[in-house]
Each structure stands twice: as C-alpha cells, then as structure tokens.
Amino acid sequence: MDLFTTAVLVLDSTIRLTIPLLFAALAGLYSERAGVFDIGLEGKMLAGAFAAGSIAIVTGSPWLALAGSILIAVLLSLVHGFASITAKGNQIVSGVAINFVAAGLTVLLGQNWFSQGGRTPQLPNTARFNPIELPGAAAARDVPVVGYLYAELISGHSILTYLAFIAVPFSWWALYRTRFGLRLRAVGENPAAVDTAGISVSWLRYRAVICAGIFCGLSGAYLAIAQSAGFIKDMTAGKGYIALAALIFAKWKPVPVMFACLLFGFLDAVAIRLQGTPVPLVGEVPVQIFQALPYILTCILLAGFIGTAIPPKAGGVPYTKER
Amino acid sequence: MSAASAPLPRWVTYGLMPVLNLAVAFLISGLVVAFIGESPWEAVEVLLTGALGTGEGIGYTLFYATNFIFTGLAVAVAFHCGLFNIGGEGQAYLGGLGAALVALSLGDVLPWYLTMPVAVLFAALFGAAWALIPAWLQASRGSHIVITTIMFNFIGAALMVYLLVNVLKVPGAMAPETRVFAEGGQLPKLTWPFELFGAKLGAAPFNVSFVIALVMAVLVWLLIWRTRLGYEIRATGTNPTAAIYAGIPYKRMVIVTMLLSGGLAGMMALNPVMGASARLQVEFVGGAGFVGIAVALMGRSHPLGIVFAAILFGVLYQGGAELSFWIPAITRDMIVVIQGLVILFAGALETMFRPALARLFWRAPRAAAAKA
Numbered sequence: 160m161d162l163f164t165t166a167v168l169v170l171d172s173t174i175r176l177t178i179p180l181l182f183a184a185l186a187g188l189y190s191e192r193a194g195v196f197d198i199g200l201e202g203k204m205l206a207g208a209f210a211a212g213s214i215a216i217v218t219g220s221p222w223l224a225l226a227g228s229i230l231i232a233v234l235l236s237l238v239h240g241f242a243s244i245t246a247k248g249n250q251i252v253s254g255v256a257i258n259f260v261a262a263g264l265t266v267l268l269g270q271n272w273f274s275q276g277g278r279t280p281q282l283p284n285t286a287r288f289n290p291i292e293l294p295g296a297a298a299a300r301d302v303p304v305v306g307y308l309y310a311e312l313i314s315g316h317s318i319l320t321y322l323a324f325i326a327v328p329f330s331w332w333a334l335y336r337t338r339f340g341l342r343l344r345a346v347g348e349n350p351a352a353v354d355t356a357g358i359s360v361s362w363l364r365y366r367a368v369i370c371a372g373i374f375c376g377l378s379g380a381y382l383a384i385a386q387s388a389g390f391i392k393d394m395t396a397g398k399g400y401i402a403l404a405a406l407i408f409a410k411w412k413p414v415p416v417m418f419a420c421l422l423f424g425f426l427d428a429v430a431i432r433l434q435g436t437p438v439p440l441v442g443e444v445p446v447q448i449f450q451a452l453p454y455i456l457t458c459i460l461l462a463g464f465i466g467t468a469i470p471p472k473a474g475g476v477p478y479t480k481e482r
Numbered sequence: 483m484s485a486a487s488a489p490l491p492r493w494v495t496y497g498l499m500p501v502l503n504l505a506v507a508f509l510i511s512g513l514v515v516a517f518i519g520e521s522p523w524e525a526v527e528v529l530l531t532g533a534l535g536t537g538e539g540i541g542y543t544l545f546y547a548t549n550f551i552f553t554g555l556a557v558a559v560a561f562h563c564g565l566f567n568i569g570g571e572g573q574a575y576l577g578g579l580g581a582a583l584v585a586l587s588l589g590d591v592l593p594w595y596l597t598m599p600v601a602v603l604f605a606a607l608f609g610a611a612w613a614l615i616p617a618w619l620q621a622s623r624g625s626h627i628v629i630t631t632i633m634f635n636f637i638g639a640a641l642m643v644y645l646l647v648n649v650l651k652v653p654g655a656m657a658p659e660t661r662v663f664a665e666g667g668q669l670p671k672l673t674w675p676f677e678l679f680g681a682k683l684g685a686a687p688f689n690v691s692f693v694i695a696l697v698m699a700v701l702v703w704l705l706i707w708r709t710r711l712g713y714e715i716r717a718t719g720t721n722p723t724a725a726i727y728a729g730i731p732y733k734r735m736v737i738v739t740m741l742l743s744g745g746l747a748g749m750m751a752l753n754p755v756m757g758a759s760a761r762l763q764v765e766f767v768g769g770a771g772f773v774g775i776a777v778a779l780m781g782r783s784h785p786l787g788i789v790f791a792a793i794l795f796g797v798l799y800q801g802g803a804e805l806s807f808w809i810p811a812i813t814r815d816m817i818v819v820i821q822g823l824v825i826l827f828a829g830a831l832e833t834m835f836r837p838a839l840a841r842l843f844w845r846a847p848r849a850a851a852a853k854a
Contacts, residue, residue: 242830251566251628252779253830255772259822266815271518400632407629445648451640454633461625470626
C-alpha cells in the first residue's frame with residue numbers, strides 16, 4: 160500500500176474516532192461555559208450508548224434509539240444540574256457519582272435484560288446509522304487525489320458524523336451570536352451580573368446542562384449504533400475524559416474544540432495503525448505513548464507553555480443569590 | 483439569618499445528615515434491585531451476612547476497608563488545604579511500583595518486618611512524586627488541580643501498563659504482571675485478632691497494612707489538629723488570602739499538602755500488592771482512589787469518620803461480592819451502582835436535607851426565646 164492510501168486510511172479512521180470526542184467535548188462546552196463543570200461526560204455517554212443499543216435491538220429503529228440515548232443523557236444531566244445548581248453541591252463529586260452509576264447500571268441492566276455479559280445483542284444493519292454515499296462519490300473515485308479523497312474521506316460516513324461537523328459552526332453561532340449564548344457565557348463568568356439584569360441564573364444553567372445532555376446522548380448513540388453494532392461493557396473507555404482534555408486544550412472555544420478533537424482522534428488512529436509496526440529511525444513506538452499524549456499535551460497547555468487556558472471564571476462555583 | 487445557613491447542632495451535621503443521605507442512597511439501590519426483579523430485603527440479608535457473618539467475610543471487609551482508609555485520608559488531607567485531589571487512583575498505581583520494586587529487591591534477602599518500612603517509604607515516595615507535578619502546576623502556574631490530577635491518572639495508567647508489559651513482566655509469561663514476591667516481600671496476614679475471638683480468617687487477605695492504615699489515621703489526626711503545619715494547611719484551606727496575609731506561604735502549602743496526600747494514596751498499594759496478590763498487576767487499584775473521595779466526604783474529612791466510612795464501603799464491597807454469588811441476577815456491578823449513589827447523595831447532594839433540617843432545628847430555640 161502506498162503512502163497516500165495509508166494516509167487517507169489513517170485520516171478516515173481519525174474522523175471515525177473524532178466524532179464521539181467531538182460531541183462530548185461540545186457537550187462539555189455548553190455546560191462549562193455556563194459555569195457548571197462536568198466530569199460526568201463519560202458516564203452520560205456510556206448511559207446514552209447503552210440506551211441506544213438496547214432500544215435499537217428492541218425496536219429496530221436507529222432514530223428511536225437516538226432519541227432514547229438523548230433522553231437518558233439529559234436525565235443524568237438534570238441530576239447533575241440538580242446537584243450543582245439547586246442543591247449547590249460539589250460539581251466534581253456529582254460528576255464522579257454519575258460516572259459510577261452509569262458504569263454500574265449499564266452492565267447490571269444489560270446482563271439482566273440480554274444475558275450477554277453486559278453487552279447488548281449484535282444489531283442488524285437496519286437498526287444502525289449506516290454510511291451514506293454522498294452524490295457522485297462512486298463516479299469521483301477514479302479522479303486522482305481530489306476525487307479519491309472525496310470518495311474515501313468525505314463520503315461514506317453515517318449521518319451522525321456529518322451532524323457532528325455541522326454542530327461545530329452551529330455551537331459557535333449559538334454561543335456567540337444569539338442572546339441565549341451571550342447570557343450563557345455571561346453566567347459562566349459573572350452570574351451576579353446576569354442575576355442583576357433580572358435573568359434567572361438557575362434556569363440558564365439548567366438549559367446549559369440540558370444542551371450538554373443532548374450532545375452526550377448523540378455521542379453515546381454514535382458509539383453504540385453507528386461506530387459499533389451494539390453496546391459493549393465500558394465502551395466509552397475514557398473517551399469522556401479525553402473529550403474533557405480536548406475542551407481544555409481548545410480553551411473552551413467551539414472551533415478549536417473541533418481541531419483539538421481531530422488531533423486527539425488522529426493520535427488514536429496513529430496508535431492503532433502503528434501497533435506492532437516499527438517506525439523508521441525510531442523503532443517500535445509503545446502504543447501507551449499515544450494513549451497518554453492527549454493528557455500530556457493538555458497538562459503542558461495548562462502549565463501555560465502553549466498559550467494559556469483560562470477557564471470560565473465562575474466555573475465550579477454554585478451561585479448563591481443572597482449573602 | 484436565612485434558614486439555609488443557620489448553624490445546626492453538631493449531632494445533626496455529623497450524625498443525622500450523613501445517615502439520612504445514606505438512607506436515600508440505599509433506598510434507591512433497593513429500588514434498582516426490585517426493578518431487576520429481586521427482593522431488596524433478601525439482598526440486604528445476603529450482603530450483611532456475606533460481609534459480617536463469618537470470620538472470613540469480616541477479613542475481606544477489613545481488607546477492602548484498608549484500601550479505602552488510605553485513599554480516604556489522602557483525599558481528606560487535600561480537602562483540608564482546599565484542594566481536590568482526584569488523582570488518588572494514579573498515585574496509588576505509582577505507589578504500587580515503589581512497593582513492588584522494594585519487594586522484588588529487598589524481599590529476596592530481608593525478612594518482611596525489615597522490608598516493610600522501606601516499602602512503606604517507597605510507596606509513599608512514588609505516590610507523592612506522582613502528585614508533585616499537578617501540585618507544582620497548581621501552585622506556580624495556576625492550573626486547576628482537579629483537571630491535572632485527572633490527566634495524571636491516565637498518564638500514570640499508560641506508564642504502568644507500559645512498564646508491566648515491556649519491563650517488569652516475567653519473560654515468556656503472558657500476563658502483564660511481575661513475578662511473585664519472595665516471602666520477605668509479602669506482608670503477613672493478621673490472623674491473631676481473629677483467633678482471639680475464635681473466628682477463622684480463612685482465605686481473606688487481611689494483613690498488616692490495616693495496622694499501617696490505622697497508624698496513618700492517627701498521624702493524620704495529629705498532623706491536622708495538633709501541629710503548626712496542620713494549622714497552616716487548615717488556614718490555607720479555609721481562606722487562602724487571609725493565610726497569605728498571615729505569612730503562610732501558599733505555594734509551599736499546596737505542594738507539601740499534595741505530597742502528603744499523594745504519599746497516603748501511594749501507601750494504599752501496600753495492601754493489594756504486598757498483602758494480597760504478592761505481585762504487581764495491572765489495574766490493581768480498581769477505583770479505590772475514587773472511592774476515597776466518597777469516604778472522605780462521608781467521614782467529614784476526619785480520620786475517625788474516614789475509618790468508619792471505609793469500613794462501610796468495605797462491607798459494600800465484600801457483601802456485594804457475596805451478593806453476586808448467591809443472587810446471580812445482581813452482578814458485581816451493583817456495588818458500583820451503590821457506590822455511585824452513595825457518592826451522589828452523601829457527597830454531591832450532602833446538603834440536600836439541610837434547609838429542611840434547619841427549619842426543624844432552628845425553630846426550637848427561637849420559640850423558647852419567645853416564650854421567655
């Protein structure tokens with residue numbers, strides 16, 4: 160296989176590995192820009208993926224599965240919202256709790272309903288989101304470079320993939336060009352000012368965590384019914400945390416979030432590609448380096464060596480109206 | 483003063499509220515059990531007899547509790563300084579490396595009581611070292627310690643898997659683990675307290691680390707409430723700005739506290755690595771670092787409370803294992819669910835009942851005053 164084909168293959172799997180990160184990181188974006196830290200992304204993705212896998216096998220409809228995934232993730236988001244907005248609890252602890260509950264409940268219920276060790280049964284293609292052939296892809300395949308890239312890289316992904324990339328400019332527009340977005344960002348920086356303007360801090364933050372739930376649901380559904388053909392125990396495998404790292408790496412901004420996710424997805428794709436094959440000049444590179452790189456890069460960024468990442472000022476602090 | 487911030491009697495804050503929170507967590511766990519078609523009462527019965535009904539069960543319960551005492555203390559020390567160390571998982575993992583290196587080298591030539599102090603030291607040193615970079619990043623560069631310690635959990639896991647697969651593994655073996663430690667690298671079981679009561683420890687790996695954990699609990703109590711450093715840590719945790727004005731160096735406090743916290747987390751490794759499996763394995767920490775958060779919250783960051791909370795989680799762990807054995811429909815994952823619910827209700831929602839309780843207990847003195 161020549162270098163060009165290999166590169167296209169790696170980029171193609173980069174896209175596939177990026178999508179769950181991208182949805183989850185966008186979820187975190189809405190929540191954290193509104194001042195609600197969310198380390199429960201992982202758990203919400205996992206619960207969403209399980210809901211999607213279960214509903215898809217029972218009803219055979221990927222759309223119902225997607226709706227179920229979003230519903231469950233939003234419910235967990237509301238639990239997180241209740242703990243961190245209404246009960247003024249610790250947001251980190253609440254996130255940890257959601258991750259635990261999701262990790263345990265998905266396998267417990269999965270084993271109970273389907274008796275396959277926590278998996279959901281293998282889905283038929285009709286119950287999944289299948290690759291979409293973009294118009295003209297087959298014809299363009301023979302055109303050198305451009306046509307090939309179009310056919311291999313741009314075409315042939317599921318609808319959720321395209322949705323993820325549309326969600327990036329949409330989120331930018333929603334956060335920076337709408338009244339809701341302005342207020343959402345304000346509530347993450349200075350909730351007292353928003354309160355003084357007569358806008359409910361709680362209701363805004365609740366809407367932000369609901370947005371986070373929707374995106375986590377999309378991410379989970381992608382994992383279970385687009386990328387794979389069913390739910391597998393612990394299938395998020397830390398992706399929620401990588402998404403969190405990507406969000407920080409992107410300094411809490413929508414378009415950079417996409418690039419950070421693409422970078423981390425690329426690292427993952429390269430790691431899979433290089434497994435067991437020696438790199439010229441360097442020799443065999445341990446796969447763990449690629450697994451750790453997103454986290455190492457994020458720490459270096461946080462240390463202020465690649466620009467500075469300034470989190471939303473009111474992040475993690477519950478808002479108390481009266482003193 | 484509004485009812486929400488009214489002071490409550492100590493027994494309400496430290497006794498009634500945690501009990502209420504736990505009760506809700508267990509109630510919902512019971513609903514989950516009922517939902518999958520099993521009897522919650524039977525489950526509670528199996529859980530309690532499994533954890534406390536036999537000598538072996540108690541041995542296992544205390545074995546698990548040992549892990550949680552260490553990680554709970556680690557989280558609590560950081561809490562006292564206003565820091566959230568969520569990296570206990572990674573620090574304990576690295577602590578395992580320190581303990582294993584000592585057990586693999588000195589364990590071959592020295593008896594266990596000479597290996598042990600060195601292993602304790604190295605486990606603590608390695609755990610502390612893994613907390614140092616996040617601590618420095620927080621102190622000097624202002625990076626959020628919650629995020630950096632999460633990142634370091636994953637970096638630590640990658641590092642340990644690499645070391646176990648490529649460096650420490652027995653050549654030719656399949657499993658990514660070290661060789662079995664010699665006698666001198668293993669911590670002996672604590673059988674005599676059981677024999678005292680005529681009970682049998684059986685296969686339970688309850689070992690000397692439990693005593694180390696209790697000693698550490700006492701030392702943490704002394705440190706936090708009876709030394710100058712402890713005062714400075716608490717002052718920094720309560721009000722960093724005031725502490726700085728009082729001449730307490732913020733950077734040094736953050737780094738010293740995190741080193742102590744990481745060291746305590748690192749020592750947790752002694753129990754599973756040298757006390758139970760007698761070798762270093764992948765993922766031996768198994769979430770104990772995160773459970774430490776719940777333990778510290780439930781124990782209100784006080785060593786005595788932490789020991790009790792750790793034993794409670796030990797009961798859940800051991801009882802949960804028995805539960806999955808006797809009632810197969812309730813898999814081991816049920817423990818993870820219960821843990822999550824306990825963390826949610828006793829941790830994140832710990833003040834959920836506060837306004838209601840405040841109304842209940844705040845009215846009494848005012849009514850009395852009005853009468854007088």
